Structures are given as C-alpha cells and as structure tokens.
Amino acid sequence: MKSTLYQGKKMLAQLLSGCIVGFSLSCQNEDPPPPFSLEERYFSDSTGLYLPGDLEATLWAESPQFFNPTNMDVDSKGRIWVTEALNYRLFRNDPEKFNHHEKGDRVVILEDTDGDGKADRSKVFVQDEDLTAPLGISVIGDQVIVSSGPSIIIYTDENGDDIPDKKEVFLTGFGGLDHDHGLHAVVAGPDGKYYFNAGNAGPHIVTDKSGWTLRSGSLYNGGSPHMKDNRPGMVSDDGKVWVGGIALRINPDGTGMKVLGHNFRNSYELALDSYGNMWQNDNDDDGNKGVRVSWLMEGGNMGYFNPDGSRRWQADRRPGQSTVKAHWHQDDPGVIPMGDSTGAGSPTGVAFYESDLLGKKYRGTLLAGEAGRNVILAYQPEPMGAGFRLKRHNLISSLSDEEVEAAQSRTTGEDKTKWFRPSDVVVGTDGAIYVADWYDGMVGGHRMIDSTGYGRIYRITPKGKPLPKPKIDLSTTEGQIAALLNPAVNVRNAGFALLAGKGPAAVEAVKKILTDENPYHRARAIWLLATMGPEGITAVERQLKADNSHLRITAFRALRQAKSDFLPHARQLSSDPSAAVRREVALALRDLPQNQVEDIVITLASQYEGGDRYYVEALGLAMEGKEETIFPVLQQKLGGDPLSWKPGYADLIWRLHPSQAIESLKERALSLELSAAERQQSVAALGFIPDQRAVDAMQEIAASEVLGINERALWWLRYRRNNEWNAFSMQIPEMQATISPEIQKEMLAWKATLESSSAPKSEKVKAAKAMAADRIGGIMLLALAEKKVLSEEIMAEISSAIFQNPEQATRVLAEDYFTRLNKPASLSVPDIVALEGDPAKGKLVYQGKCATCHRIGNEGRNIGPDLSMIGAKLDQQGLLDAIIHPSAGVAFGYEMWMVTLKDETVAAGFLQADGPIVVLEGMQNEAYNIPSEAIAFRKRFGRSIMPEPAELNMDEADVAHLTAYLEGLNSEGS
Structure with missing residues (x-):
C-alpha cells in the first residue's frame, strides 16, 4: 500500500508541476515550486487536523478535482458545489506564472457516488468569463446562485442535467470586482427570503427588480462600476445613509431589497439560524488585532467608518482608547457591540449547526472559518441581556492545543500552522461538516503565492459512526x-x-x-x-x-x-420578561410614526436599567428620527432632575443625544456629585450633537476647573472642529490655527521659477535641485511632475537628486515620475530561502530598518501596519513576498495621497477623513486638516511607500534574519 500511495503522490505532483490536460489551465515549465512539500502537505496518511476526541476528519476531495475553493454549498442530492478562484487578481498575480482558466472561473460539482466517504466524481457545472474569483455559491431548488462582483448571477438548470439552461443577472452594481471585499454568498433564510452581504469595496449602487435603489459609499473604492460616483453620505431610496460593508435581504423574485446592517469592513459570509438570527465575522485593518465574530442586530451600524463613511477610525480615536475599541467605534452611540474580538487573522466562511447528528452537544454551534489562524472557531451563543455572549474555542485546527502554545513561542523551525487555510465551512445533508481548504501563504490580500491553485475538502463526522447520505423525495x-x-x-x-x-x-x-x-x-x-x-x-x-x-x-x-398590523403583538410582548424579546419589539418600531408607537416605546424604555448596550441600541433604532419629539415625553415619564437620572435613562439620553438635553448634559458634566464616568458620558453625548448650543456648552466645560472633564472637553472641541462642528463658531485655547502644511517661502519661490516661461534653464535646474533636497519641496516636485509642467530636461536633472530626498515616501513615490539610475538589484528569493535566519539578528534588522514605520509591541512607530502578530498570519513565503514586493498589495488606509491646494501649497499623507475637512496623516505623524473647498487637485498613489529591501541597504542575509524574527511573532510583541 505504501508503494501504491507513493506512486499516486508522485503522479499528482507531476501533474501539478506541469500542464493539467482537460482543465483549461495556463502552465509553464518554469513555474516556481509550491511553497510547501506536496507529499508532506497533501499526502500524509492522516489529515493532520486536530479536533475533539469524539469527532474525526477525513479527506473528502482534493485537487485536481477542483482548484482554489472560495465557497461551497450542498444540494438535495448531498453533492458539494464549489466556486473556484483560479483567476484571482491576475492583473497583479502574473498569469504567466500562475495556473488560470482562460475562459473564466468555474463552478464544480463534487459527489461521493459509492458512499465510501470520498468524492469520486467531479464535473464542471459552468465556466463563464463573467466569473472572476467568485466568492459565493448557493444551490436553491433548480437555481445556482453565484456571487461574482459586480453581479449576483443565477444559472437555472431546468431539466436537472447539471448543465445551465438559463443565465440571469439577478442584481448588479456592487463594488468588489475581483476583490476580497466584494459580494459574498446568498443564503436562504428560514422565512424563504434570500440573505447576503458584500464587503466595503464600494460604492454599491444597486437597483432591485421593483426599482428600489441602494447607494452605499465610503472612503474606500474597490473595483466598483460606480467608482467615479463614490462619495460618503450617499442616500438610498429608504432615505437612509448606508456605509461600507452591508447585509441585505431580498425576495426570491428580486423585489423588496432591504438593508439589515452596515458599516462592516469585510464580513466574508452571512449565516442565519432557524430563529432568524444573523451571524457573521469581519476582518480588521491588518495588524490591529481587531478581527471579530458577531451577532448582527437588524439595522445595526457595526462601526468601521464614522456614520456617513467619510472618516476612518484613526481620525476618530479618542485619548486613551484601545485600538480595538477605536477600530470599531465601540464607544460611539449608534454602534452595535462587536461580539467576540478574536485578535489577528483572516476570517472566512461561517455556518450554524442545528442538527443532532454529530451529537446533541454540537446542536446550536456557530462555526467560523479563520484562514489567518488556521482554525475553525466554534461558539454556542448564550443569551446575554438583549444580545449574546460568544465564548470561543477551537473546533478544528492544524495543531493540538499543546503545539499551538509551543508554536507561539517558536523562534526556529518549520511552521506547520500555515498548512490549513479554511475558506469555507458548510453542513451537509448527512449532518457532516465539510471544510474547504484553500492553501496560500498570503491568505488573500490581493496576492497569491501557490501557483498550482491547490485545495482540499475535509469531512468531519462522529468518530466511528457512519453518516449516510439521506435520500430526499420532494x-x-x-x-x-x-x-x-x-x-x-x-x-x-x-x-x-x-x-x-x-x-x-x-x-x-x-x-x-x-x-x-x-x-x-x-x-x-x-x-x-x-x-x-x-x-x-x-x-x-x-x-x-x-x-x-x-x-x-x-x-x-x-x-x-x-x-401589516403587527403592533398588537408588539404591545403584547413589550413587557416580556426577556430583554431579547423586548429588543426585537423595539427594532420593529423603527420608521413607524411616533403617534402609533409612543406608548410601546415608553414601556420598553421604562424597563431598561442600564448596562446593556444591545438593549439601548435597539431603543435608539426604535426612536430614530424621533429623538427631539419624543424627548419631552421621556423626560416627563422617566427623567426628572438631571443629577438624579437613573443609569438606564442616562444611557438612553447618551444614545439619543437630543439637542433639548444640552443644558442637562452640561449640568451633569460639571457636577461633582456624579462619578467621573457619568461626567465623561455627558461630555461624549454633547460631542455628538450638531448644534451651536452644544459647542457653547462644551466651551464652558473646557473653561471650567473640573479637572479631567475640562481637558476632555477641550479635546472634543479640537476634534469636532475638523468635522461635524466645522461650520460652528468656537474659540479654543491654544488651538493651532494652521490647517495646511508649513511651506517654506523659498520653496514657493523655487516653484515659481520652475513654472516661469522666462527663467533661464540654469535657474530652473538650481531651483529643481533645491526643492529635490527638501522634505516639502520634494512633494511639491511630485505635484509638478503629476501636472506635467516640467520639461524632459528638468526631469532628467532632478532624477539624480530626488532619490536622495530626506523623506522616504518621496524617494519611493518618485519612481512614478522619474527615472532612477543605478537602482539596486532585487534580492534573490532562492538565496534567501537557502539561508538559515537568526531571529535575534532579525530583531536588530527590524530595529534598524523597519521600526521607523512599523510597530511591534511597544516598539516602533504607527506609520505602516502593526507587525506584532504578523507571524500568526503569514508564513515564510508570505513574509518574503510582502517584504520584497511591497507594492504588490497595498493595504487599505496605507495608500499615500498627495493634495495640492489652491494657494499652491502641497500636503502628502494617509487619508483619514474626507468631508468638509480633509484630514491627512503625514509621515511624521503630523495631521493636515484641509478645508475641501481649498483643494485644487488630489492624487492617490498605487505604490507602497515601503522601499524594497535593497534600497534600504539590506542583503539576502538581512531579509532571512528579519523573516525568521517576524515568523515568531504570534502575540503582542512576542
């Protein structure tokens, strides 16, 4: 048997290293080898997975039956349907080096025909040029619904021969063409309607079949057909502003589209349980350890951007606020609790297990794929007030608990935790759990390393207990x-x-x-x-x-x-002993006139005692648009003396922050009878009221002698001056008046010389070289080059000097315009891999070359992504790719912007906010607050400002040491 197994290994390895006949793959004999040993990774006698002792994992299917699995579904015959992403980001991943489908990506059907627990039949259902790295599939009746931005496409198999008879674009206009943050899978809810979500690669401008239009925009673009129309604060046909990633429900006929939640970064998939609860995960900005698994409350704002999508979380971060809380705006009224914060990672597919076939203890288990941490997370959600408590444990992982602990302190040796990249998890008709494994060292992120497109599907069953596939007679x-x-x-x-x-x-x-x-x-x-x-x-x-x-x-x-008339039932349940039931009543009242629901709202609010964020947010949604008119009623029935407000009422006013409460909030903020936390809550509530009287109250608090509170009020004034309070009058002590970068007068004079039609060439060369040597002047030169006002001669003269500019970003971005002579040769990856890295030496490389931009633990600066847990996400190959090819995949928020003002001054930095005030964070952590009307021109660079290693005088040994050090980072600064 061993000999036969080896021959099988050898044959498949040969297939993968060359051209695979019959699968429409583009192959070259000089493809780089896979980043893992095929024999060791894919052909061991066991799966190499760890799971509870009463369960077992078996290999159900693997390449070349399919490639790069992104999503799965199950049909009534028990077959597994898979979407492939072999054509993922080919504009960035060289198609000459990566296997791909010339005629578009595919949907593949896998089947175990003989019941031996392995798929023995694989067939292509459809291959379509309109499918580019599709991220979702659902088989509902005779319809196969595929999510492939910008469209949801329905293929109908009318006669059951596994060949589409009809193709329909069900919905289109979503952002995220060939993008991780695009459309995700449709799922049939327990109500018979369809549910799905999309990431924040907007804008999403989508019209359903009844003519209702969704418009969701933010700071982020991502392959949308409407990129030129993207702007924060777009209003949908329901009169609401929806932002970023979004969850939707629609009737099977394409009418009745409704937003169920918004402001995610990139929830990979939506799962519903039979009660109608919605579950999802969400990825953070890389490096911020804020990945989350959440229950989605209907209508909820999940807090990635500010409410209209014009500001990133960094622009709104408060003094002393933790990164995770700031990342998801968790201290802001109107934002739903984040759920379980899982740290660093790359969340993928989710499913909810409701069967007893694995054993009763698994009934009610939420399963969440985590490709970055190489694990399937499991939860059994527990009611907690009006929401849920999510206690996490690893259900399926690539290492035992002991090995995981050892791996976190590992400094040398091969990291096998990267050998399991679950992209999706589904429950079969037999009650087994099926897990798709798309191995790639980059875990998405717009790049691939594995040129073969390999993948597997595992089947999880009770140990020693067969789970036969049922025959379903419809x-x-x-x-x-x-x-x-x-x-x-x-x-x-x-x-x-x-x-x-x-x-x-x-x-x-x-x-x-x-x-x-x-x-x-x-x-x-x-x-x-x-x-x-x-x-x-x-x-x-x-x-x-x-x-x-x-x-x-x-x-x-x-x-x-x-x-249509459900209000009698709402009144019946408004005094239910369960806070969760009352929460659901509150959510149902949103958008209904106050005169119809006022009595129910008061009943619900009177039972809130404080401390339950889910409940107060549901009350806030119930009173949305009614805050000012319902406040007098609330105050009469529940309020009274501001200094005697009960905790629940104080929470509610913080959530509603009506302008009529300004004087009461000021009184509470200045009262020494209240705790510091109560005073801080009142100051924060004032900070969310867009009213001149709130500004005046905040100035009084800032001028008071109430220590701590006065300093926080001053912060709010300075912060709000650059956004919601920009149009109001305020005088702030010690406020810096400048809103654009300090520009040296001589730089403007040199710039005028360069733009002059009469200045002699010698003067222009002198001016250009002077600017090229200056930090601000260098950015101004880039702006002039962008406007094409520099002659070829002057460009050539600058080329030798601009790459010596004191600002690293300028030196790197200059390559978009200027020819760099004597550029250092790129380092050799094979030579690096052949070296044995020393983590101790790698730490010194980090401190000398990387800490100027990247933080690890408490060391370094927050200019580039935090690297404290990079070893938990990327293996050696992924790290090498990120280090040697930094511009291959620039993370959102780390793109450099250049802004030219109408007064001819220039600013450059990372875009933090884009509204009436445009906020850039410069390379020295300085903030540029620029009125939008003062901007003449802006440009976003596609190039990373991180230099290639050779440009930092790093050799192959330096990179080998650095990689060894970074691989060992699995926790905060470890």
Whole structure:
C-alpha cells in the first residue's frame, strides 16, 4: 500500500508541476515550486487536523478535482458545489506564472457516488468569463446562485442535467470586482427570503427588480462600476445613509431589497439560524488585532467608518482608547457591540449547526472559518441581556492545543500552522461538516503565492459512526418535511417552498413539527406556518406565549413579515420578561410614526436599567428620527432632575443625544456629585450633537476647573472642529490655527521659477535641485511632475537628486515620475530561502530598518501596519513576498495621497477623513486638516511607500534574519 500511495503522490505532483490536460489551465515549465512539500502537505496518511476526541476528519476531495475553493454549498442530492478562484487578481498575480482558466472561473460539482466517504466524481457545472474569483455559491431548488462582483448571477438548470439552461443577472452594481471585499454568498433564510452581504469595496449602487435603489459609499473604492460616483453620505431610496460593508435581504423574485446592517469592513459570509438570527465575522485593518465574530442586530451600524463613511477610525480615536475599541467605534452611540474580538487573522466562511447528528452537544454551534489562524472557531451563543455572549474555542485546527502554545513561542523551525487555510465551512445533508481548504501563504490580500491553485475538502463526522447520505423525495409532503428538517440550510428551502405552496392543505402536517424536541425544527415550522393562511397564522400567534424565548422571538419576527398590523403583538410582548424579546419589539418600531408607537416605546424604555448596550441600541433604532419629539415625553415619564437620572435613562439620553438635553448634559458634566464616568458620558453625548448650543456648552466645560472633564472637553472641541462642528463658531485655547502644511517661502519661490516661461534653464535646474533636497519641496516636485509642467530636461536633472530626498515616501513615490539610475538589484528569493535566519539578528534588522514605520509591541512607530502578530498570519513565503514586493498589495488606509491646494501649497499623507475637512496623516505623524473647498487637485498613489529591501541597504542575509524574527511573532510583541 505504501508503494501504491507513493506512486499516486508522485503522479499528482507531476501533474501539478506541469500542464493539467482537460482543465483549461495556463502552465509553464518554469513555474516556481509550491511553497510547501506536496507529499508532506497533501499526502500524509492522516489529515493532520486536530479536533475533539469524539469527532474525526477525513479527506473528502482534493485537487485536481477542483482548484482554489472560495465557497461551497450542498444540494438535495448531498453533492458539494464549489466556486473556484483560479483567476484571482491576475492583473497583479502574473498569469504567466500562475495556473488560470482562460475562459473564466468555474463552478464544480463534487459527489461521493459509492458512499465510501470520498468524492469520486467531479464535473464542471459552468465556466463563464463573467466569473472572476467568485466568492459565493448557493444551490436553491433548480437555481445556482453565484456571487461574482459586480453581479449576483443565477444559472437555472431546468431539466436537472447539471448543465445551465438559463443565465440571469439577478442584481448588479456592487463594488468588489475581483476583490476580497466584494459580494459574498446568498443564503436562504428560514422565512424563504434570500440573505447576503458584500464587503466595503464600494460604492454599491444597486437597483432591485421593483426599482428600489441602494447607494452605499465610503472612503474606500474597490473595483466598483460606480467608482467615479463614490462619495460618503450617499442616500438610498429608504432615505437612509448606508456605509461600507452591508447585509441585505431580498425576495426570491428580486423585489423588496432591504438593508439589515452596515458599516462592516469585510464580513466574508452571512449565516442565519432557524430563529432568524444573523451571524457573521469581519476582518480588521491588518495588524490591529481587531478581527471579530458577531451577532448582527437588524439595522445595526457595526462601526468601521464614522456614520456617513467619510472618516476612518484613526481620525476618530479618542485619548486613551484601545485600538480595538477605536477600530470599531465601540464607544460611539449608534454602534452595535462587536461580539467576540478574536485578535489577528483572516476570517472566512461561517455556518450554524442545528442538527443532532454529530451529537446533541454540537446542536446550536456557530462555526467560523479563520484562514489567518488556521482554525475553525466554534461558539454556542448564550443569551446575554438583549444580545449574546460568544465564548470561543477551537473546533478544528492544524495543531493540538499543546503545539499551538509551543508554536507561539517558536523562534526556529518549520511552521506547520500555515498548512490549513479554511475558506469555507458548510453542513451537509448527512449532518457532516465539510471544510474547504484553500492553501496560500498570503491568505488573500490581493496576492497569491501557490501557483498550482491547490485545495482540499475535509469531512468531519462522529468518530466511528457512519453518516449516510439521506435520500430526499420532494414529491411527497413527508419528503418535503424531511427536507425542511434537513441539516443543510439551502436544502431546507426546497421543503419550505413546496410546503408553502400547498398552503392550508399542509398546515396540519407542519403543525406536528411544533412538538419536535429540537427547537430549531419548531422554529422552521413557525416561519412556514406564517405563510399558510389564517389557520397557520393562529398557530404562530399561540407561539408568542411559548416557554422558549427564542421561539417567542421567532413567532414575532414571522408575524411581523406576514401581517401589516403587527403592533398588537408588539404591545403584547413589550413587557416580556426577556430583554431579547423586548429588543426585537423595539427594532420593529423603527420608521413607524411616533403617534402609533409612543406608548410601546415608553414601556420598553421604562424597563431598561442600564448596562446593556444591545438593549439601548435597539431603543435608539426604535426612536430614530424621533429623538427631539419624543424627548419631552421621556423626560416627563422617566427623567426628572438631571443629577438624579437613573443609569438606564442616562444611557438612553447618551444614545439619543437630543439637542433639548444640552443644558442637562452640561449640568451633569460639571457636577461633582456624579462619578467621573457619568461626567465623561455627558461630555461624549454633547460631542455628538450638531448644534451651536452644544459647542457653547462644551466651551464652558473646557473653561471650567473640573479637572479631567475640562481637558476632555477641550479635546472634543479640537476634534469636532475638523468635522461635524466645522461650520460652528468656537474659540479654543491654544488651538493651532494652521490647517495646511508649513511651506517654506523659498520653496514657493523655487516653484515659481520652475513654472516661469522666462527663467533661464540654469535657474530652473538650481531651483529643481533645491526643492529635490527638501522634505516639502520634494512633494511639491511630485505635484509638478503629476501636472506635467516640467520639461524632459528638468526631469532628467532632478532624477539624480530626488532619490536622495530626506523623506522616504518621496524617494519611493518618485519612481512614478522619474527615472532612477543605478537602482539596486532585487534580492534573490532562492538565496534567501537557502539561508538559515537568526531571529535575534532579525530583531536588530527590524530595529534598524523597519521600526521607523512599523510597530511591534511597544516598539516602533504607527506609520505602516502593526507587525506584532504578523507571524500568526503569514508564513515564510508570505513574509518574503510582502517584504520584497511591497507594492504588490497595498493595504487599505496605507495608500499615500498627495493634495495640492489652491494657494499652491502641497500636503502628502494617509487619508483619514474626507468631508468638509480633509484630514491627512503625514509621515511624521503630523495631521493636515484641509478645508475641501481649498483643494485644487488630489492624487492617490498605487505604490507602497515601503522601499524594497535593497534600497534600504539590506542583503539576502538581512531579509532571512528579519523573516525568521517576524515568523515568531504570534502575540503582542512576542
């Protein structure tokens, strides 16, 4: 057997190193070798995965049955459908070196026909030039729904022969063409509607089939067909401003699109449980250790940008605020709690496990893929007030717990934690968990290292217990109910749709499910009964009194969708003992007139005692647009003397921050009878009121002698001057008046000489060289080069001097315009890999070459991404690629911008805010606050300001040592 296995290994390795016939791949004999040993990585006798002792993992499928799996789904036959991303970012990943499909990416069907626990059949369902690195797939009935920015495409297989008979662009206009932060998978909800999300690579300007238009913009562009139209603060047809990454619901016919949450960075996928709860993960700005797994509250703002998308989190960071809290604006009213902060990583697919087939203890488990940390995270969400507590543990990982601990202190040796890159996780019709593994040392990030496009799918089952694939007969009521109760989420929709179509005739059969021991099954019946006529509605109304609060919530959600007049049910539940039930009532009141809901709102608010951020945010959404008119009622019934406000009421006023509360908030801020935390809360609430009276109150507080509070008020004044309070009058002690960079008069004089048509060449050369030697003058030269006002002769004269400019960014960006003579040769990757790196020496390299821009622990500067946990994300090959080719994938927020003002001055830096005041952070951490109307021209550079190693006088040994040091960084500064 060993000999046969070896021969199989050898044959497949040969296939992968050359041309693979029949798979439309572009191959070259000189492709670089894979960054791992094929025999060791992919052909060991075991999977090499660690998981609980009552479970086991087996290899279910692997390349060349498919390549680079991004997403999976399961059909009613138990087959796995996979989207491939072999053509991922080919404009950046050289197609001459990477295998790719000339005719577009593919959707592949995998099947285990003989029931031995391995896929033995692979077929291509569709290959389409409109599919470029698609990130989502759903098989719902006879429709295959593929998410590939800018469009959601539906392929319909009308006769079941696994060949599309019809192709329809279901929705289009999303940002994220060939981009990680684009469209993600559609999932059928328990209500029969479709749910999906998209990352923040906007703008998203999308019209549904009823004519309703979504407009979501922010600072970030990412391959959108509407990039020229991108701007923060765009208003959708519902009159609301939606920002960044976004979650949506739509009817299967393409009408009724509704926003369910927004302001993510890049949630890779949305999962729904049968109660209707939405679960997702989200990636942080690389290096900030703020990756999260969250419950998404309907309508919630998840806090990546400021509310209109015009500012990054760095521009809003408060004194003493932790990076993670600042990153997600967690201290701002109107932002939903982030959930579980998982640190550094690259989150991927999510699924919710509701079956008992793995064992009852796994029922109710949220599964979250984490490619950066090489693990499938698991949670069993616990109710916590109006929200959930998420306690994390590793369900599936590439190392044992002991080895993980050892790896975190590892300084030498091969890092096997990078050998498991889960891109998606789904639940099969058999109750098994299927995990897609797309190995690549870059974990996305717009780059690839593995030129072969390799991938695997693992199957997770109870140890020693077979899980047979069920046969689902959709032609009978019994078979339709079996489908409804199936573990696979989109298979359930087939049963739902067919039973809903029978209406009252199937009510009795569905009502029997209400006695099922599994509450998730009962929840599915509740959603279905709400669509089946008066008898079904009556059965659902009875569930409003169910002992299980989750089922009461489900019943209310279902009735809210089924009945136009659901307010009697809202009143019935407004005094429910469960804060979560009352939260759901509050969310349902958003957008309804105050005269219809005022009594319910007061009832809900009167039960809030404080300390539950989910509850107060739900109340805030219930009162959105009514803050000023409802405040007098709240004050009369719940308020009273400002110094005697109860904690719950103080929280509520902080959340609503109506202008009528300004005097009360000022009184609380200045009162020594209150705690420091209560005074700080009042100051913060004032800071969110766009009113001259709030500015005046803040100035009074800043001028007071209440220590701590006066300093914080001064900070708010200085901060708000550059955004929401810019149009108001204020006088701030010791406020710097300048809003543009200090420009030396001689630089402007030299600039005038260069632009003069009469100045002699010798004077122009003198002027150019003087500017090239100056930090500010160098940026001005780049602006002149961009405007093409410099002659070829002057450009040639500058070329020798501009690359000696004292500003590193200027030296690097100058290559966009000037020819660099005697540029150092690039380092040899094979030579670096052949060297044994010394982490101790690598730390010295970091301190001497990298700490001027990058922080590790408490050392270094915050100009480039934080590297404290880079070793938990990138392996040696990924680190080498990032070091040697820094411009191959510039992280969002680290693009350099150059702004020319109408007074001819120039500023350069990282864009932090883009509104009435444009905020740039310069290379010396200086802030440039520039009125937008003062800007004549702006440019975003595509090149990273990080120099290549040779330009920093680093040789192969330096990079080998540095890489060894960075590989060992798995925790804060370790």
